[in-house]
Amino acid sequence: MNPPVDAYKAMLERLCASSRMSAVLVDASGSIVWKNEYSEEEFPGLFVPGAGFQTELDRGTLAQLGRGEPLSEGSAGESGELRRTESGSVYRHSCLHLGEAGPDFQLHCLLNVSAEKRLEEHFLLNLQQLRSMKEIVDILYQSMSTPEVIYLCLIAVTAQMGFGFNRAFFLQVTGGRMRGRFGIGPSNPEEAHTIWSRFATQNFSSLRQVYEDFTRSGGMPDPRTQEIAIRMDFELQKHGWHATQRESLRGILGVLARGKPAQLHASDPGTQVDRELFERLGTDTVAVVPLFVRGELAGVIIADNLITRKAINEADLNVLKTFAGYAGLALERSHLYDELRQSVAKLQAANETLKTSQQRLLQAEKLSAIGELAAYVSHEIRNPLVAIGGLARSLIKDQVDDPDTAETLQIIATQVNRLEKFLRETLDFVKPRVAGVVPADVLQIVRESLATFKNELSENAIEVELETSEDAVICQIDPDLLRHALSNLIKNAIEAMKGGGRLLVGVVKNGVSGTIRIGDTGPGIPAEARPRIFDPFFTTKPEGTGLGLSIASQNIRGLGGQLELEPGDEYRTVFRLTLPLQLRQELVTARS
Amino acid sequence: MKTVLVADDEVSIRKLYHRELSREGYNVLFASNASEAIQLSRESHPDLVILDIRMPGMDGIEAMGRILEENNELPIVINTAYSSYKDSFLSWSADAYVTKSSDLTELKDTVRNLLQEKKPALIG
Numbered sequence: 001m002n003p004p005v006d007a008y009k010a011m012l013e014r015l016c017a018s019s020r021m022s023a024v025l026v027d028a029s030g031s032i033v034w035k036n037e038y039s040e041e042e043f044p045g046l047f048v049p050g051a052g053f054q055t056e057l058d059r060g061t062l063a064q065l066g067r068g069e070p071l072s073e074g075s076a077g078e079s080g081e082l083r084r085t086e087s088g089s090v091y092r093h094s095c096l097h098l099g100e101a102g103p104d105f106q107l108h109c110l111l112n113v114s115a116e117k118r119l120e121e122h123f124l125l126n127l128q129q130l131r132s133m134k135e136i137v138d139i140l141y142q143s144m145s146t147p148e149v150i151y152l153c154l155i156a157v158t159a160q161m162g163f164g165f166n167r168a169f170f171l172q173v174t175g176g177r178m179r180g181r182f183g184i185g186p187s188n189p190e191e192a193h194t195i196w197s198r199f200a201t202q203n204f205s206s207l208r209q210v211y212e213d214f215t216r217s218g219g220m221p222d223p224r225t226q227e228i229a230i231r232m233d234f235e236l237q238k239h240g241w242h243a244t245q246r247e248s249l250r251g252i253l254g255v256l257a258r259g260k261p262a263q264l265h266a267s268d269p270g271t272q273v274d275r276e277l278f279e280r281l282g283t284d285t286v287a288v289v290p291l292f293v294r295g296e297l298a299g300v301i302i303a304d305n306l307i308t309r310k311a312i313n314e315a316d317l318n319v320l321k322t323f324a325g326y327a328g329l330a331l332e333r334s335h336l337y338d339e340l341r342q343s344v345a346k347l348q349a350a351n352e353t354l355k356t357s358q359q360r361l362l363q364a365e366k367l368s369a370i371g372e373l374a375a376y377v378s379h380e381i382r383n384p385l386v387a388i389g390g391l392a393r394s395l396i397k398d399q400v401d402d403p404d405t406a407e408t409l410q411i412i413a414t415q416v417n418r419l420e421k422f423l424r425e426t427l428d429f430v431k432p433r434v435a436g437v438v439p440a441d442v443l444q445i446v447r448e449s450l451a452t453f454k455n456e457l458s459e460n461a462i463e464v465e466l467e468t469s470e471d472a473v474i475c476q477i478d479p480d481l482l483r484h485a486l487s488n489l490i491k492n493a494i495e496a497m498k499g500g501g502r503l504l505v506g507v508v509k510n511g512v513s514g515t516i517r518i519g520d521t522g523p524g525i526p527a528e529a530r531p532r533i534f535d536p537f538f539t540t541k542p543e544g545t546g547l548g549l550s551i552a553s554q555n556i557r558g559l560g561g562q563l564e565l566e567p568g569d570e571y572r573t574v575f576r577l578t579l580p581l582q583l584r585q586e587l588v589t590a591r592s
Numbered sequence: 593m594k595t596v597l598v599a600d601d602e603v604s605i606r607k608l609y610h611r612e613l614s615r616e617g618y619n620v621l622f623a624s625n626a627s628e629a630i631q632l633s634r635e636s637h638p639d640l641v642i643l644d645i646r647m648p649g650m651d652g653i654e655a656m657g658r659i660l661e662e663n664n665e666l667p668i669v670i671n672t673a674y675s676s677y678k679d680s681f682l683s684w685s686a687d688a689y690v691t692k693s694s695d696l697t698e699l700k701d702t703v704r705n706l707l708q709e710k711k712p713a714l715i716g
Contacts, residue, residue, distance in 0.1 A: 375674065379646065382673035382692055387604035389694025394611045416694045 008098060008105065009034050021111050022091075028104040039110065082113070090117040129319055132162055132207075136323065139208050140330035147182075149334045150299075152211055153327045154184045157289075157303045159210050160199070163319060165287070165303035166192070166310075169229045172299045173256070176237040178273075181299075183229030184214075185306070187222050192307040195222070228280055239271045252277060252288055256297060261289040261320040263312050277302070287312050289324045293332045301327070366536050367554050370547070378423050385423075389416030426547050437559065439582040442473040442482070442514050443507045449486040450505065453494060461500035468507045473514040475579040477559050482579070485552035485563065489518040489575050492548070495541070496522025496573060504571050513561075514579045519571030530565060594707050595619040597638035599629035599655065600671075601647045605692075609642070612696050616704070626650035633659045633666065640707055642699070643686075645672040656686060667706040671699060 005025075012023050012034065022039040026032055083093045091110045098105040136156040143149045150170045157168040167185030171178050186192035204210045236256075240249055246257035251270025255262045264274065266284040278284065281304060289301040303320075305312070392412040400406040450457075450464065457464060493503055497520050504519035525533060525540075532538045534553045539546035553563040556577060566574040596618045598609045606622050613620045621636055623629035625647050633641055641659060643652035656668050670686040688702045 379673040383602055383605065386673070386692045386694050387602065387608050390608040390612065390696055391604070393694065393696070394608060394615075397615070413694065420693055 005033060005105070008107070012036065012107070019111075021109055023110070024108045025098075026106040026108065033105065082117070088114070090114045125315075132156075133319070133322060133326070135207055136162060137326045137330075139206075139211065140326060141333065143330065143334060144337045146331065146334040146338055149327075149330045150182055151184075151214070152207070153291075153301060153323075153330075154182060155211055155214060156207060156323065157301060157320075158185050159207055161204070161210075162207060163303070163316065163323070166305045166307045167225060167281075168301055168303045169225075169232070169281075170299055170301055171229075171232060173236070173297050176235065176241055178232075178234040178236055178300070180229035180232035183225040183227075185222065185225050187224040187228070187306075189307055191222050191224075232277070232280055234273050234276070236273070239273050250274075252300075255288045256290050256300060259290050259292060259297070261287060261317050261324055263317060264288055282306060285312055287317060287320055289320050289327075291324060291331060292328045293335055298328070298331060363534075363536065363550070363554070367550065370536055374426075382420065382423060385416050385419055389413050389420070392416065426545055426551070437476055437478050439474050440477050440479045440482070442475050442477075442516060442579065443468055445479055445482055446486060446505060446507055446516060449483055449490060452487065453490050456494050457503070460494060460498055462494060462497050463502045464505060465502055466505050466507075467517075469509050471509055473507055473509045474582040475514045475561075476582050477561070477579055478555075481555040481559060485556055485577065486516070486518070488548040488552045489577075493518060493520035493522070493573070496520050502571070504574065509581065512581055514581050516577040516579070517566070517574055518577070519566075519568070519574035521571055522573060524568060524572030525565070533565060534563070593617065593619050594639040595621060595636065596703060597621045597623065597629065597632055597636065597641045599623040599626065599641065599647065599652065600644040601625060602644075605644075608696075612700065613703070616700055618703075626652060626655035629655050630658045634662060638666070640667045640669065640703060642669045642671050642703070645670060645674060660685065669699070669702055669706065 008025060012025065013036070015021070016023055016036040021036075023034075023036050024032055024039050025034040081093055082090060084090050089112060091112050091114070094109045096107040096109070098107055136152075140149060140152055140156075143152055154168040154170055156162040157165050165185070167183065167187075169180060169183040171180050186195050199210070202209075202213060204213065236253065239253060240246075241253060247254065249257055249271070251268060251274035252264060253271060253273060255264065264270070264286050266274075266278040268274070278286075281302070283304040283306050286302050286304045289303070290297060291299045291301065301324075389412065392409045396406060396409045396413065400409065450466075456462075490503070497503070501521035504517060506515070506517035506519075508515050508517075529538075529540055534550050535546075536550040537546035538550070549563075556563045556579070559579065561577065561579040564576050564578075566576050568574050594617075596613055598606065598613070598620060600606055600609070600622075601624050603624075606624070610620050610622070621632055621638060623632050626649060629641065629643065632638070641656075643656055645652040647655075652670060652672070656670070659666060659668065667687045668685075669688045669690060671690050671692055673692045687706055690699045690702055693699075
């Protein structure tokens with residue numbers, strides 16, 4: 001008997017008796033010299049003579065012990081280190097070197113701290129869940145659109161830093177009908193591997209980042225999962241949803257009625273809805289999370305673990321319960337925001353319409369007043385002009401002898417002619433006429449209008465670029481009004497290109513209308529003048545009447561067409577004239 | 593010699609039309625208002641009537657109606673400073689519509705053509 005060993009034993013017996021500590025004394029060869037009763041009771045087979053500690057984490061230490069080396073710091077030193085056995089127990093292991101007064105001995109003290117550890121882990125888990133929940137809620141509340149909120153909810157349910165389910169689906173409930181809207185998550189193990197390894201390398205630090213990555217990648221990591229979602233469509237009324245005692249319904253209908261997240265198994269008694277649901281999902285266990293907006297059932301999130309087959313536990317459901325409340329609030333908020341946005345848009349549209357019609361009315365009133373005045377002025381001026389000019393012409397025919405008188409008469413006739421031309425081209429078109437609408441070949445009229453400006457075009461070195469479509473463009477119009485509008489536009493274009501340039505004349509057919517584009521390479525219309533060019537009396541020319549474009553646009557509108565100013569590119573000013581196409585109504589009617 | 597009746601309230605226009613239409617070889621009669629025109633067309637049997645629309649009292653369109661009631665074969669030319677009546681169905685029963693102009697070529701051509709063609713008798 002070795003005297004120090006006996007002394008140690010006696011000391012250890014006393015020490016261990018006063019605490020629930022397990023102790024093992026090992027000699028230099030690694031053999032157990034002594035151990036107390038707790039050692040075997042709490043850690044059966046923990047220490048095998050010659051092989052040392054039989055725990056996963058302890059093999060390094062065992063090797064050291066086997067070689068008789070003193071244990072280094074950070075390993076099982078005097079302060080102790082946590083170790084976990086295969087059975088799940090956690091103990092604090094500390095090691096004392098007892099070699100100073102004789103042969104080498106190692107004293108291993110083991111204290112079972114499993115209970116404390118479990119408590120700590122539980123707290124840590126709760127803390128982490130609280131943090132995740134806070135982050136989820138923060139993100140949800142930043143979202144203003146309903147689809148975004150729903151997607152975020154699904155991401156929170158499936159993300160590792162969220163609740164870690166494999167897949168999540170959102171089904172909307174309205175009017176007794178439950179329809180799948182969104183589904184995310186992998187549909188098979190290969191897909192899962194792709195998605196999850198991508199997430200692992202991306203190293204996202206927040207759910208927001210996950211969401212942003214998700215939307216960047218097109219928002220649909222696996223279209224098959226989305227497909228499963230949108231194929232789900234249940235008429236709840238057919239399965240007893242209208243019952244007064246909904247809470248007693250079985251399966252998912254009961255969960256929806258009771259409004260609390262729950263777990264459902266394929267083997268649970270349920271309705272046809274459950275059978276179809278599990279069949280479509282291909283799983284046997286799901287978590288069902290009903291979502292309420294303003295106290296009304298708005299939808300349900302269904303989550304499962306298709307790939308990992310991980311069981312859903314009570315803790316998962318508890319977290320989902322908290323989550324469901326927040327998700328409902330976020331949905332309510334986004335619904336309100338959607339409604340607000342729609343109302344604002346409606347109001348804006350109404351306001352726009354009102355403004356436009358006010359402007360139209362004002363312009364129509366202006367033009368109507370101008371029309372009355374113009375007709376009166378035209379008549380009052382034309383009669384004397386006819387007499388003056390006509391008599392001058394008549395006198396010229398009398399073979400006046402004096403050349404000066406003959407010239408004077410010619411001047412009178414010419415000037416009167418000019419005034420009459422002005423009346424014809426402007427004032428005559430102000431009076432809203434009963435338009436003589438007939439099917440007319442637009443290109444033909446455009447060519448004719450261009451021909452009347454042949455001289456002006458060549459005098460100003462203006463090159464005409466005619467772009468036409470293959471088919472004839474036949475429109476329902478009054479050719480006189482179109483000619484008037486075209487001559488106004490062409491005249492303006494020529495005046496804008498006194499130093500030469502290019503005149504674009506395009507005639508094309510698109511859908512139910514024919515389009516004529518007249519563009520010039522002149523200096524362009526100043527930005528501040530652009531909104532006013534169709535206003536009566538607005539002009540940028542010293543001798544302009546400011547009536548040409550306003551009358552033309554009014555007349556074109558009267559024909560069911562439109563005259564607009566395009567933004568302009570290389571052709572700085574481009575007018576677009578749209579006219580309704582002749583739809584061969586007679587033929588259509590005759591055939592039917 | 594063909595007789596043309598011109599109804600216009602403006603003396604200067606009557607003066608002009610007298611010069612120009614006489615030169616064309618017509619016998620020209622004048623009325624300064626609608627009732628005169630109706631009376632003259634009944635009494636003097638003109639071959640053609642040129643009517644202004646705006647005249648004091650009865651207008652040219654109404655006068656045309658009365659004249660055609662009595663003789664629906666008489667060619668009538670509406671000649672006015674207003675172009676807007678051109679599209680009014682009221683003036684459709686006229687044989688021609690010529691907007692007033694100091695250049696009388698169109699009016700003279702129209703008168704010549706109308707006098708050359710024999711107006712078919714209306715049945716009923």
